[in-house]
Amino acid sequence: MALSILYPQGAKSGMPDLDPRILYKLSLDRAFAEVCADIKKREYFLEVTATPVPDRATVEFRQDILKDFYRLSGFFERFASLYAELEELHAQNKDVKKTGFVLNLSGTATASSKKSVLEAQALCLKRTLLCIRSFDILLENYAPCSAGLTVFQKTCREICRHPDFEKMLAFCSKYEYLSASNIRSFRFTLDDACRIEHYELTDNQHIHVTDPDLKQKGLNIFRRTNKEVFPCQRLVLSHPGSAEKYRKLTVEAISDLSGALAAVAKQIFETFSPIYRELDFYFVALQYMRVLSEKNIPFCFPDLSKRGVCIRGLLDPYLCLSVPNPQKVVSNDVEIPENCKGLLIFGNNGSGKTVFLRSFGCAQFLAQAGLPVLAESAEIPLCTQIAAQFSEAEKEFCAGNDAGRFEQEVRELSEMVETLKKGALVLLNETFQSTSYTEGGEALCDLLNYFGNCGIRFVLVSHLHTLEEQCKTDVKILHTAQKYKIV
Amino acid sequence: MKTTPRLLNNRGNAPLPEQLLTDFQAHRLFSAGVLEVLRSPCGEDEILRRQQLFDAFEKSECREKIKDLLSLLTTYRKTLYLPNDAQDVLERWHAEVHIWEEYLQICSALSALSGLCPALDEVARFYGNAEKREFSERLSQNVLEMRELLRTFHQGLLAFWEKNWVTPDNAPCDEFDEFATYAKNLGFSLPAKKKHTARIEPALSQALCALYPDITKQVEEILCQYETVDFREPISYISEFEFFLEIDTLNRKCAEMGIPHCYPKVSQTPLYTVKNLYDVSLLSKNCTNIVPNDGEFTQKDPFFFLTGTNGGGKTSYLRALGLNLILFLSGCPIFAAAANIYPFAYIAAHFPTDERFTQMGRLEEELFRTEEILAQAKEKKAFLFFNETYSSADEQKGFELLLQLCEKIRIAGHFCLYVTHFPGVIQTSFPVLTPQIDEKNNNARTYKIVKTKGSASSYAADILKKYKLDRASLEERQKENGT
Structure with a gap:
């Protein structure tokens, strides 16, 4: 579920059928023009303000968050800065997805181009995960007490303090900078009709082969007698179109994996990104409080x-x-x-x-x-x-x-x-x-x-x-x- | 092993000419497969056998069983091509096992056809006999063994290193699965692994066979046992089931429109009597108001002229008689309330054709074809249909030729319906049929074909009234317009 610092349940709620010109009639738009020069931020703030929430819990939820941001000096700025970074990653992720989509659509995808997409996805996911960890550290340092920020902190903590978080980071690091040797081992699965049903990348470390040619050449005299022999067979791609078929399957395998990375990144962004826009409301609200105070x-x-x-x-x-x-x-x-x-x-x-x-x-x-x-x-x-x-x-x-x-x-x-x-x-x-x-x-x-x-x-x-x-x-x-x- | 029982047995009768079915518009109603069956009249015993089969098809239990079976067989027919299409040995082995599995399924379905009608009982007995059962048990055992053996080839690792390698699958999981595990544990969901349908490549197939030589040997040994078995055998039922289902579908469609069908009695003496006979070829013209007619061709009155107004349904009546006779001779139900028909040994029709013969004129061609028809019908009990034959000649010449032809037919003792515009036929000794307005059907102004000795005057007044162009209608229209 998407996180929100405006609505405790995540879903937007507000008064229906409100006259859109009502803030104009009350001159609130003119009042806040004196507070915040950033039109984009101010418009969002007025949009939220023009949708009054009828329940006390939501109003107090916002009040508490605003009090946290106002009380903890420098907290909002650092929080917003991290969010800007996350949003930048979100934009990068969209670009990478778009590139992958265009490649698929145009049919011009090659192992090399898909490898670049996979690298970009891995890097993006890794940085996104690190960003979540930074949020966790920041919130731990500032210790906000509002319910909204506590939920946010809990969500970050559940992700980045899980034992598999580090494993996922390591996995992303493995694909962050790919050499050609990283993508040359695959697992295949045939179905009952003898069609290749799955074809996925596999870590090279799982493949053990003992070259029978070496044995034939008599080189096995150098081999230790107790060394394990791994069964294997040579794959001679002499048939026309064979190499091309494996190239296509490789492209698909890389595409599958980058798709999986993209899916996780997408879910993270779907959870965290809505807050980025909501921060504009708090930005103007804090400006307003500071101006009043000044x-x-x-x-x-x-x-x-x-x-x-x-x-x-x-x-x-x-x-x-x-x-x-x-x-x-x-x-x-x-x-x-x-x-x-x-x-x-x-x-x-x-x-x-x-x-x-x-x-x-x-x-x-x-x-x-x-x-x-x-x-x-x-x-x-x-x-x-x-x-x-x-x-x-x-x-x-x-x-x-x-x-x-x-x-x-x-x-x-x-x-x-x-x-x-x-x-x-x-x-x-x-x-x-x-x-x-x-x-x-x-x-x-x-x-x-x-x-x-x-x-x-x-x-x-x-x-x-x-x-x-x-x-x-x-x-x-x-x-x-x-x-x-x-x- | 006994011969596979068939649903359509033919005695090898001479096939009807294709043009005959075209003349009766059968090609507009039926598929090529059904037309092929209709071209081969099947004889009295087979007619009765097929009538029993059609009767069984009318029961939903039978129809549904056959439909399912047909679906299995159609798929099976495609599966049979898989080994030929296989690019490598591994693919061929899988295809063979696939065939075996479907074959077993079909045998089981065929053996379950008992209790529906004698012909299907025979099929069920054949596929359920001890010999077949024993074969099926052995085959299903081998299917299991083969599946188990082939599973060995189903997973493996490929390494495209300096040399390309295939090895058994030792990896605990692939990269996608590994990532999916982390993602799931962290609360994220992933899309399902993409499924491919890429064909296995020959080099991989060869390498896998070489990797597992013992398994390969075992597979080949099992396959060897079935090299001489004809797995194509049940395929021949496809066209037979399709024939019965297609006719049955037409019966149902007609029944929905209020057109009945019946199984005519097979007469031992030459005759063709029928009550409420329908020309269902009109359905292909989306005509829904088809008028039924009776027919009574007996040894006493085997020959009729049919003459009368245009648009009175003369050709439709001829077509109804001809098409339903063809259906009867193939053991199909006919579209009538009741009928008693002799299984005529020969049917022929002469319909006017375009002047397509460059060597002859139209009249010359008509003379040639009628002579040909008579020659082929010689010494057979035949039913002949003539539609406006000799109408291309002048009235006197044409009528003379008509009388000569009719005399030959009378002497040969053939049954015949002759549609003509020559008014002189009324003066002949042959009975005449003519369309008359169906008084029972007031609003529709439709025609019934009835026996007459009256004049063949045109029914122009009726037609004018039908289209409200008669005097009274026109006067009324004038009043309405105020002029």
Whole structure:
């Protein structure tokens, strides 16, 4: 089974049907552009973050690994460096396989060309095995305590501390640099129809022959009398095509052996390689933690065990990471008790409502990706789904889109209603602002009631004050105050 | 040892001309092997024997047994060629043992054919007699010994050093196996070792024989015992089984389409009476609605003219009579509800041909062929079929020639069906058959061949109605079109 440092069971799991633009709406992409300049790594990180895991075990699995990497200085760098080496070997292995495949396909394989493939396979496997041993040594030295890295260490240990590991290494060494004399002994097996069923390379050491010609020439007088005589017969390849037949069988025998080496290498890569990509997530995560630390921005790993939300000093990642002086960014506390259906936030334009919503959304995403959140302390329950509806401009004028802005919103929300289940979280920003207050209010009220009754928690930022009266049961209402505070 | 019993015994009757089967379209229904059997009428006793065999084949137990046996025999036929194909002595020895094994299997299957019908019982008895049993026991013992001896040659080591060597296999394992052991212990799985099918090379074969001289000697001694044995003997059953299975398959196909088959009674007096006779050659044209007809050719009425409308099924009726007669004479079931047929000694047919003879014109060729047919049928009980013979001559001349021919046939006492368009035949003393619309089959507008003394008027009105081109249909069509 493939190893993973993102998912404890190896198999990828995440929330289904998530809006791919949701991180864009929360400006998380812009926030992490401030953290990591490597686009490839950042994109993978955002891809993982945009797939929040709904189970606590997976989130804590990641948190623990991240803590190990953060805590053990130099560990991540050396681990990643070894992985880069392993990945290089993986690429080499693919090239060798490709060469072998092309040779077979074109029918141009010769003993010599196949010998080169076998050498390359042996060398690649040997280096791969040594790489696994290096991982074992590294993990033993750093002694990480996270479950994910412990499993990784155990897998390496099972391979490289097995008595046959050294034998396999020695076997690979034997074929690493082949001279012609290494491939001149074979074992053949005939089937019941007298066809050559198997033809495999054999170690020269197993072949013992006593040349009868020497005996005929009288040279046996020099032979010790007690020397063992090994039965053998000369094979005179005088028949046309005979030598060619053995050449072909030799090619096949070498091909068989290199195929066996390739199969083992493939299984090692299948087990270990997926982590190489996953390291990008931890690379960006560590960068993020280091930047926060350098900028003196408070962060913490949220407690996932509580059922209500309680965050002290919540900050917006984009604001904190993009401004020169993040200490000036206003923090807010968020409290949503267990039995509260949702939050309604009202206030004037430019008073910090959207930033508040964004901060909360980001915290939820970061928490469910196993990352620290920008807060002094945080209790964040995991939700099963996350959806966001941010008021946007009308979509492009294109075929099939004949809807106005309101209709677009309704359509979007309708899709949401179709997919959201109990335990989900909905972030709504200025929804139904494009219609009359009364109609928008009533519609939104119905929608919020629906969410509330279905166990879908919501956070709504709105100007529609009528909602304050219409939806006050089991809902927490907040207002903007001076200096961007939400109270 | 007794002669191998056959399923198809022929008395050496003169074969029917190939053209006859072609005229009746048999070549469109049957394979060359079956046609070859159909060309040889087999006589009353053999007809009855074959009918019993066909009857046995209709039981699934028998059919399945024969199918399996046929499959074994077909494989065996290929195996018999292996020694000839062998490039070296070792390969030939293996091939011989292979033949023995399959031979034993086939003998066992043949001896298990008892209880199905007398002819198969005879085969089973032959292959299960004491002499055969003793031979089989000795052979199977030798097969085991040979396999054991040959196994010695099956593994070895080859060294391509300064000189090339073959030695006995002393290696604990080859490199692949060694690596596979390590891989397995470390928890990796490997693909199965690649299997080759390369033929052994003569030099290796010779070297192995020289490496094990004692074994080689023993093998040769065993082989020597069977040098004179004819292992090809069961092969002759292939064509026989194929014949029965092919006819049986056609029977089944016809049965699925509602066409019955029967085993005609073998009449002691010359006659050909049949109820609901089908022209199954129409199946080759994918025709599924085949109309059955009756036939009654007796010593009182051995000769019939068949005349009438085009497309009324005259040629089909002639073909049905001819094809089913050929099937009957080869002991096959015929496609009819019931029949009583005399095993005629000679059958001939004259169908119009292309002017392929450069030396003669068409009429000249027809005269020549009819004379030839009469000459060959002389002093035999023959059934002759004529299809539009002399139609190439003008009406008066043609009719004159027809009357002369019919008179000769009447005098010779042959049975005959003569299809013609000459309207004058109605005025002759010979009975006439003609197609008439089958009133029972309202929608299909099909024809039945019936005995008539009426006029041979054309049935143009019916044909027009059939294709809705009659006046009423056309008027109706006009109304529908609103014109």
